[in-house]
Amino acid sequence: xxxxxxxxxxxxxxxxxxxxxxxxxxxxxxxxxxxxxxxxxxxxxxxxxxxxxxxxxxxxxxxxxxxxxxxxxxxxxxxxxxxxxxxxxxxxxxxxxxxxxxxxxxxxxxxxxxxxxxxxxxx
Numbered sequence: 001x002x003x004x005x006x007x008x009x010x011x012x013x014x015x016x017x018x019x020x021x022x023x024x025x026x027x028x029x030x031x032x033x034x035x036x037x038x039x040x041x042x043x044x045x046x047x048x049x050x051x052x053x054x055x056x057x058x059x060x061x062x063x064x065x066x067x068x069x070x071x072x073x074x075x076x077x078x079x080x081x082x083x084x085x086x087x088x089x090x091x092x093x094x095x096x097x098x099x100x101x102x103x104x105x106x107x108x109x110x111x112x113x114x115x116x117x118x119x120x121x122x123x
Contacts, residue, residue, distance in 0.1 A: 015053045015054075016053065019050045022046050023054070025042070025050075026047040029046060030043050035098070037093070037094075040090050043086070044086030
């Protein structure tokens with residue numbers, strides 16, 4: 001039984017360290033990248049993997065307890081919502097006229113699909 005506990009502890013520490021490395025890389029990307037679109041990429045992709053690594057570590061340590069079930073629920077919620085929210089924030093930034101950085105090689109929306117004025121809702 002001690003061997004299995006040792007393996008689970010080592011696996012938990014591994015996922016915790018990997019998750020923390022991804023979270024640190026996400027913070028670094030948020031501070032260093034030039035525009036909102038690159039920052040969104042860093043924060044949604046890297047921070048999602050970081051949070052999932054930390055939550056997986058909690059799930060391994062807690063097992064099938066209320067804490068483990070909560071960590072699993074939060075992991076599923078983050079996995080489903082973070083990429084969608086990052087996409088919607090990027091789309092809103094593009095349509096509100098936020099410029100791409102100077103080094104951008106390709107704008108897939110192009111000038112014909114560029115920022116448009118959003119019609120106002122009638123009350």
